[in-house]
Amino acid sequence: MHNLPNINPALLQQPDNAQVFADKPSAHKPRILLLYGSLRQRSFSRLVTEEAARLLDAMGAEIRIFNPAGLPLPDSEDVSHPKVAELRELVEWCEGMVWCSPERHGAMTGIMKTQIDWIPLSLGAVRPTQGKTLAVMQVCGGSQSFNTVNQMRVLGRWMRMLTIPNQSSVAKAYQEFDDNDRMKPSPYYDRIVDVMEELVKFTLLVRDRSGYLVDRYSERKESAEAVATRVNQSTM
Numbered sequence: 001m002h003n004l005p006n007i008n009p010a011l012l013q014q015p016d017n018a019q020v021f022a023d024k025p026s027a028h029k030p031r032i033l034l035l036y037g038s039l040r041q042r043s044f045s046r047l048v049t050e051e052a053a054r055l056l057d058a059m060g061a062e063i064r065i066f067n068p069a070g071l072p073l074p075d076s077e078d079v080s081h082p083k084v085a086e087l088r089e090l091v092e093w094c095e096g097m098v099w100c101s102p103e104r105h106g107a108m109t110g111i112m113k114t115q116i117d118w119i120p121l122s123l124g125a126v127r128p129t130q131g132k133t134l135a136v137m138q139v140c141g142g143s144q145s146f147n148t149v150n151q152m153r154v155l156g157r158w159m160r161m162l163t164i165p166n167q168s169s170v171a172k173a174y175q176e177f178d179d180n181d182r183m184k185p186s187p188y189y190d191r192i193v194d195v196m197e198e199l200v201k202f203t204l205l206v207r208d209r210s211g212y213l214v215d216r217y218s219e220r221k222e223s224a225e226a227v228a229t230r231v232n233q234s235t236m
Helices: 017-021 044-058 082-093 110-117 147-158 187-206 217-234
Strands: 031-036 062-066 096-102 133-139 168-170
Touching: 031 044, 031 082, 031 110, 031 187, 044 062, 044 096, 044 133, 044 168, 044 187, 062 082, 096 110, 096 147, 096 187, 133 147, 133 187, 147 168, 168 187
Parallel strands: 031 062, 031 096, 096 133, 133 168
Antiparallel strands: none
8 A cells, every 4th residue: 555665564653542642651750950050159051950940849830959069070080970870860860851941152051061071872772852842041141141051952852852942041040039049020030931841741741651652663663673683693
């Protein structure tokens, strides 16, 4: 019926509701990991991250915030380094992530990129980021821009994460916090509420179906060819 000479029809997946909805929905709280991109004593990316964490907690999520202090530069230490091991364990634990970075020289900070660079695309047979949700946010010292969130979106896609449509960019962040380091009421704050709300919704929709959503023909084909090679070798 279909003229697809370069396709193995046995490996071509058809939409199947049974596959999508077969698993029993998870009952635990959505697990969200938050990363921020500054080591300053009064870091506005950290303060925004903490506000986001409070919102996620109020929305029923289980949250963890990773402190990047002490994390070595990529490849300067072994993966057994305590901070690297901590970060990787948290990435495996979570079902969704929040990345919040200051904009520095029109880009994310080196602190933010270092954290992302320590997260592998695969750990043995496990892909720790694939199919997980991601929300991206940035803080600006001056006028509003979107350079950093755009960069992080590219990285999220590269790491096979499902980056939600909404995002946050806080301009002149130093004006948005009171003396107790709490964010003042503003449209910027309301946008962060929107982003966290959307992240929780997407995480609940995706977490039990991520395996189905990221299942790829090319990978099924590669696995089938590897099995066939092993079978042929064993019969020689």
